[in-house]
Amino acid sequence: xxxxxxxxxxxxxxxxxxxMSMLESCKxxxxxxxxxxxEFSITLLVMRPPTDEAGSEVEAHVRREAASGLDIRFHRLxxxxxxxxxxxxxxxxxxxxxxxxxxxRDAVAGMGxxxxxxxxxxxxxxxxxxxxxLGVPSYVFMSxxxxxxxxMLHLPVLHDRxxxxxxxxxxxxxxxxxxxLPPASMPCPVVDKxxxxxxxxVRLGDRFMDATGIIANTAxxxxxxxxxxxxxxRCVPGRAAPxxxxxxxxxxxxxxxxxxxxxxxxCIAWLDGQPPAxxxxxxxxxxxxxxxxxxxxxxxxxxxxxxxxxxxLRGPPPAAEPGAGxxxxxxxxxxxxxxxxxxxGFLQRTKGRGMVWPTWAPQKDILAHRAIGGxxxxxxxxxxxxxxxxxxxxxxxxxxxxxxLNAFELVRDMGVAVPLGVDxxxxxxxxxxxxxxxxxxxxxxxxxEEEEGRKAREKAAEMKAVCRSAVAAGGGSSHAALQxxxxxxxxxxxLPKK
Ligand SMILES: COc1cc(-c2[o+]c3cc(O)cc([O-])c3cc2O[C@@H]2O[C@H](CO)[C@H](O)[C@H](O)[C@H]2O)cc(OC)c1O
Ligand SMILES: O=c1ccn([C@@H]2O[C@H](COP(=O)(O)OP(=O)(O)O)[C@@H](O)[C@H]2O)c(=O)[nH]1
Numbered sequence: 001x002x003x004x005x006x007x008x009x010x011x012x013x014x015x016x017x018x019x020m021s022m023l024e025s026c027k028x029x030x031x032x033x034x035x036x037x038x039e040f041s042i043t044l045l046v047m048r049p050p051t052d053e054a055g056s057e058v059e060a061h062v063r064r065e066a067a068s069g070l071d072i073r074f075h076r077l078x079x080x081x082x083x084x085x086x087x088x089x090x091x092x093x094x095x096x097x098x099x100x101x102x103x104x105r106d107a108v109a110g111m112g113x114x115x116x117x118x119x120x121x122x123x124x125x126x127x128x129x130x131x132x133x134l135g136v137p138s139y140v141f142m143s144x145x146x147x148x149x150x151x152m153l154h155l156p157v158l159h160d161r162x163x164x165x166x167x168x169x170x171x172x173x174x175x176x177x178x179x180x181l182p183p184a185s186m187p188c189p190v191v192d193k194x195x196x197x198x199x200x201x202v203r204l205g206d207r208f209m210d211a212t213g214i215i216a217n218t219a220x221x222x223x224x225x226x227x228x229x230x231x232x233x234r235c236v237p238g239r240a241a242p243x244x245x246x247x248x249x250x251x252x253x254x255x256x257x258x259x260x261x262x263x264x265x266x267c268i269a270w271l272d273g274q275p276p277a278x279x280x281x282x283x284x285x286x287x288x289x290x291x292x293x294x295x296x297x298x299x300x301x302x303x304x305x306x307x308x309x310x311x312x313l314r315g316p317p318p319a320a321e322p323g324a325g326x327x328x329x330x331x332x333x334x335x336x337x338x339x340x341x342x343x344x345g346f347l348q349r350t351k352g353r354g355m356v357w358p359t360w361a362p363q364k365d366i367l368a369h370r371a372i373g374g375x376x377x378x379x380x381x382x383x384x385x386x387x388x389x390x391x392x393x394x395x396x397x398x399x400x401x402x403x404x405l406n407a408f409e410l411v412r413d414m415g416v417a418v419p420l421g422v423d424x425x426x427x428x429x430x431x432x433x434x435x436x437x438x439x440x441x442x443x444x445x446x447x448x449e450e451e452e453g454r455k456a457r458e459k460a461a462e463m464k465a466v467c468r469s470a471v472a473a474g475g476g477s478s479h480a481a482l483q484x485x486x487x488x489x490x491x492x493x494x495l496p497k498k
Contacts, residue, residue, distance in 0.1 A: 005041045006116035006493035009108055013121040014049035014058050015330055017382050020252035021143045021217050026119060030070060032482045040116055041071040045107055047100055048079045051326045077103040082327060088197035089329030090189045097124045105130045109496045116489040125207040137212035137492040144381045146216055146223035147409045148402045150177045152205035153235040159202050165193055177229025184424055185408035188401055209236060217248040219470035220477040245485040247478045249385040249467050265362050267310060270355050274308055277373035280439050283312040283363055284378040288399050289333035294429060299346045301435035307443050308353045312361045335359040367392055374442035379406040391464030393456040395420045395438040399428050415459040418442050418452050
């Protein structure tokens with residue numbers, strides 16, 4: 001009897017951005033070997049998400065992937081009680097995942113076939129111990145940037161070197177591979193060292209070092225500085241970091257599959273009537289929404305800029321009262337009531353040159369449209385990769401998670417974005433005049449066209465070519481990383497010890 005194909009056992013966090021980018025990346029591994037997807041199998045360990053909403057999303061992904069025809073199996077882990085005393089979102093996620101460790105152990109031990117990798121979400125990194133005990137390789141999957149990876153690996157070092165809060169540091173913070181980092185650009189989980197979120201991030205960064213390898217949804221050419229710093233051992237002096245496999249950009253399909261016989265989405269139909277590169281697109285991820293006062297500033301900026309726009313405007317989550325949110329921080333915005341949210345007459349005054357879309361939008365298709373000239377984005381890494389894939393320059397408006405770091409990298413390191421002044425002390429508030437300035441600069445074409453906008457547009461266009469050649473077979477850096485990874489997975493595959 002033939003030996004069964006070694007398994008990639010996946011443990012993603014339940015959020016779509018994490019789950020789908022891990023799964024799509026591992027599907028690339030499955031398809032990379034030339035064996036028609038038969039060299040490895042995928043088993044996805046499904047945790048019961050802590051909210052019903054996330055549960056329905058996960059189930060939709062499971063149904064779709066089960067019908068994909070690839071060798072993807074789903075193993076539902078027994079439910080655990082969420083930690084009742086967690087005070088922070090990242091602490092909650094990391095602890096909730098970690099409570100599954102015995103079940104993950106049982107699932108991997110019972111695979112009945114060689115295991116090539118236990119692929120762990122960044123929040124699940126402490127489970128490298130489960131893999132080690134079972135004698136199988138462990139890989140951390142980084143769904144965010146190489147810069148965030150460098151920062152997390154360096155965090156235990158920073159923890160010893162910088163004994164005050166980062167905002168109390170006189171000057172900038174040094175992160176290997178990045179330009180000096182203003183404290184205001186540090187990711188949310190590390191801005192308060194007294195918080196358990198910070199402690200968890202230091203611990204996660206430390207555990208990354210014990211993985212067999214790290215799979216990253218980025219490309220060498222997109223983030224040469226941070227990736228070289230990791231490979232050269234500059235993030236943790238005196239200790240070699242695990243090999244990093246930058247195999248991106250991997251754009252996850254998520255809910256984007258559609259029937260080609262259907263009429264185009266309303267947003268796309270509207271874009272079809274607009275001139276090339278004339279429309280600024282505004283969209284703020286799966287969790288972004290604004291208070292009424294901020295909405296008024298955005299409307300003023302868009303009206304005064306004179307540019308065409310497509311704006312995805314969402315309303316507050318149902319449980320926006322203090323303390324009532326989802327424990328994993330994943331409360332999704334609601335569909336906006338435009339009559340309530342928008343100032344009177346705004347839609348009339350901008351008729352023909354602007355569209356406000358109040359619900360989930362087909363972002364990938366929108367960014368692919370020739371009418372889009374710029375993207376005001378919360379700077380989630382998946383959104384950034386989608387924008388670069390289509391060569392669209394950005395104005396990052398960070399709202400949560402690691403997005404302040406992403407914004408810094410996009411503007412200061414990669415040069416694909418124009419800066420937007422966000423007041424982090426006021427819930428990331430942006431004044432109308434500042435947004436108007438950034439939109440004018442991003443879109444260009446006016447008398448006051450700014451140099452920074454022209455450079456961002458040029459650089460983003462370059463990055464489109466860079467992204468596509470990185471993943472191309474026969475010489476692309478990400479394709480080569482995928483081959484190295486596939487080779488390492490073959491060599492490391494082992495039957496789990498009982
Ligand atoms: C990457 O660093 C951080 C990620 C998150 C984070 O947490 C999270 C929790 C959920 O229960 C559901 C989610 O959807 C979710 C998303 C999320 O971050 C997003 O991840 C994307 C990559 O897949 C992308 O990088 C976006 O920018 C993120 O918004 C939280 C966090 O600390 C708060 C991180 O540092
Ligand atoms: O109206 C929307 C909002 C978001 N997205 C998709 O949701 C993902 C958001 O992921 P990202 O990492 O950018 O941010 P997150 O939502 O995880 O903070 C991206 O693939 C977007 O294309 C979308 O399709 N339509």
